[in-house]
Amino acid sequence: MQESIAETLxxxxxxxxxxxxxxxxxxxDCKAVNxxxxxINLCVLFIMLGNDRANEFWSPRLSVSxxxxxxxxxxxxxxxxxxxxxxxxYRHPHPRFSSQEQLLKTLCTAVTEQNLLKTVTQIFGExxxxxxxxxxxxxxxxxxxxxxSSDPCVYDEIMQAVLHSxxxxxxxxxxxxxxxxxxxxxxxxxxxxxDKSLLLYESERSLDPYLQIWVKxxxxxxxxxxxxxxxxxxxxxxxxxxxxxxxxSEKLYQFGLETPDALHSWTxxxxxxxxxxxxxxxxxxxxERVGLLRYKAMLDPQWKEAYFVLQKxxxxxxxxxxxxAEDIINLNxxxxxxxxxxxxxxxxxxxxxxxxxxDIQRAxxxxxxxxxxxxxxxxxxxIIVDSCIAFITQYGLGHEGIYRKNGAKSRIKLLMDxxxxxxxxxxxxxxxxxxxxxxxxxxxFFREVDDPIFMAELHPLWKEAA
Numbered sequence: 507m508q509e510s511i512a513e514t515l516x517x518x519x520x521x522x523x524x525x526x527x528x529x530x531x532x533x534x535d536c537k538a539v540n541x542x543x544x545x546i547n548l549c550v551l552f553i554m555l556g557n558d559r560a561n562e563f564w565s566p567r568l569s570v571s572x573x574x575x576x577x578x579x580x581x582x583x584x585x586x587x588x589x590x591x592x593x594x595x596y597r598h599p600h601p602r603f604s605s606q607e608q609l610l611k612t613l614c615t616a617v618t619e620q621n622l623l624k625t626v627t628q629i630f631g632e633x634x635x636x637x638x639x640x641x642x643x644x645x646x647x648x649x650x651x652x653x654x655s656s657d658p659c660v661y662d663e664i665m666q667a668v669l670h671s672x673x674x675x676x677x678x679x680x681x682x683x684x685x686x687x688x689x690x691x692x693x694x695x696x697x698x699x700x701d702k703s704l705l706l707y708e709s710e711r712s713l714d715p716y717l718q719i720w721v722k723x724x725x726x727x728x729x730x731x732x733x734x735x736x737x738x739x740x741x742x743x744x745x746x747x748x749x750x751x752x753x754x755s756e757k758l759y760q761f762g763l764e765t766p767d768a769l770h771s772w773t774x775x776x777x778x779x780x781x782x783x784x785x786x787x788x789x790x791x792x793x794e795r796v797g798l799l800r801y802k803a804m805l806d807p808q809w810k811e812a813y814f815v816l817q818k819x820x821x822x823x824x825x826x827x828x829x830x831a832e833d834i835i836n837l838n839x840x841x842x843x844x845x846x847x848x849x850x851x852x853x854x855x856x857x858x859x860x861x862x863x864x865d866i867q868r869a870x871x872x873x874x875x876x877x878x879x880x881x882x883x884x885x886x887x888x889i890i891v892d893s894c895i896a897f898i899t900q901y902g903l904g905h906e907g908i909y910r911k912n913g914a915k916s917r918i919k920l921l922m923d924x925x926x927x928x929x930x931x932x933x934x935x936x937x938x939x940x941x942x943x944x945x946x947x948x949x950x951f952f953r954e955v956d957d958p959i960f961m962a963e964l965h966p967l968w969k970e971a972a
Contacts, residue, residue, distance in 0.1 A: 530557055535586060538576035556787060563630050565596040572596070600629065601636055627783060670775035671699040675745065675762035676706060676717075689743045693762050700775050704751075721780040723753045725854050726797025728861055729773050731766060749773050752797070752858045781813050784824040793817045795865045800852040809852065814862075819869050819879065837870035838882045876956040881929045889929035894948040897934040902941040913943035921947050 532539055534557035574586045589595040594606040603609040609629070616625035675693035696706040696716065705715040728750045745762030747769040752758050763769045770792060777789040777796045785796060795816040800809045801823070815822040821835040835849070853859025870881065880888035902908050921943055924932050934944060960968055 532557065533576070534560055535590065536574045536576040536578060536583070559630060563597060563633055564590055564594075566598055568596040598633065598637070600633055602629075602632060624783075669700050669779055670771060671697075672768070672772070674698045674706070674772065677760045677762070688760065690745065690762070691743075693745065700772075700779055702779070704776060704779075719751065719753065719759070721776070723755065724751050724776070724780040724797070725754055725858050726752045726795055726861065727773055727777050727780065728752070728795045728865065729769065729793060731769060731792075749776075750861075751776070752855070752861060754855065756855050756857060758857075782824065782826055784826075785813050785815055785822075788815045788817060788822055788824070791817065794869065795862060797858070797862075798854055799859070799862065800854065802850050804850075814851075816862075816865055816869060821866065821869070836882070837866060838880060839884070839886070875954055888951075889932075890925045890951050891948065893925075893929070893932060893934055894944050894951075897936075897939070897944050898941065898948070901936050902945070905941045908941065909945045909949065911942045913940055913946045917943045918946045918950065922950060925951075 568590075574583065578586070592606075592610070594609065600609060603612070612625065612629070673695055675690075675695050677688050677692045677694075696708065697710040697712070698707070699705050700721070703721060704719040706717040706719075707714075708716050730748045730750070732746050745764070747763045747766055748760055749763075749769065749772065750758060750760045761772070763772065773793070774789050777793070778786050781789070781796060789796065793815055795814075797814065798811060799814050800811055801814075802809045812826060813824045815824060819836060819838045821837055823833040823835070851859070851862070853862065877888065880890065883889050883892040885892075898908070917940065921932075921939070925947065
């Protein structure tokens with residue numbers, strides 16, 4: 507078993523999918539960092555639900571004194587696991603199961619029927635609905651129609667009365683694939699709710715909606731936030747935080763918000779309402795765009811449809827059913843943006859792909875100052891570093907005053923700008939580039955990068971080693 511676990515986790519693709527959910531980087535039981543355990547046949551649950559949501563169900567009543575320490579003995583661990591999962595000692599009562607035995611029997615049946623993710627998600631959702639209902643002061647009784655029906659279609663119909671509600675600022679719709687620069691005067695304030703549709707009301711007391719946008723008509727949701735939280739320049743007359751909805755009718759709506767938390771809450775709620783379960787775990791963290799695209803691989807001539815989630819420099823491909831993410835593409839590692847790992851993408855409408863391409867290009871552009879934002883070589887080294895060192899190694903080792911003599915400031919700035927714009931397309935040649943310019947560009951990159959070369963999170967380990 508240990509060998510199987512090690513072999514499975516040695517596959518970087520599998521490990522990366524599991525660890526794409528940050529809560530999986532700590533043990534669900536003892537909170538140890540980077541746990542060395544695994545449940546091979548529950549990989550989908552790791553990706554989609556994560557340890558944090560699992561613990562919201564299995565251990566909300568766990569007191570601090572009862573928590574398992576990461577240095578606990580094997581017998582203590584065994585007893586804790588039995589009490590937590592087998593006996594259900596730390597969970598709240600579930601509206602559908604009168605006993606722990608009934609719950610475990612349902613889970614075991616789901617495993618044998620290859621229906622575990624759907625079953626667990628439904629069980630967790632029912633428990634969460636009860637918790638929210640009680641928290642809002644409503645009747646503790648839960649309608650049996652939502653909990654005990656054996657009709658498989660019931661799962662797809664279960665929805666909270668309202669996924670999210672609050673005020674949004676909406677601009678006029680556009681029929682183009684791009685949005686013009688809009689000021690606050692272009693936006694109007696509405697009371698909004700979202701479930702199967704996004705409803706906009708003139709005020710919180712209005713009975714009839716001013717506008718209804720069905721979530722099934724949403725092709726993609728795009729999010730825009732400032733690069734830095736401290737810089738207010740240019741945002742005095744504009745909203746710092748906005749998102750856009752592109753519809754199958756080719757209409758484009760833009761919404762403004764005042765805070766990053768409000769932006770995340772709204773985009774997460776709308777994104778979950780408009781996408782299948784396979785996307786939901788990814789939407790709990792900040793993302794740049796989510797929506798439906800057509801795609802095909804080089805060796806497969808058939809076009810398929812899937813939901814894509816762009817999250818920083820990662821592009822996730824999610825199936826339309828309830829499975830896990832099919833693939834993860836790190837855009838920083840692409841050697842050519844046009845390659846996209848031999849994956850061809852196509853928009854659903856005439857203009858939505860222009861929005862996707864702009865965001866993908868930005869995510870793959872390496873224009874930031876942190877190491878994580880750089881375009882990377884096949885060996886995960888920033889391309890600017892790889893190219894400069896390769897050029898210096900080939901042409902500069904016999905050069906007098908290497909790394910000491912300065913190049914021309916104008917040429918250095920031009921070369922630095924080219925690397926910032928698209929490092930993949932910068933080709934250093936001895937006839938076109940000077941050794942001093944290249945060494946200065948390399949020094950300047952290290953000087954301006956936000957992260958120390960020995961990264962901050964590794965500092966305690968360096969101190970320990972010393």
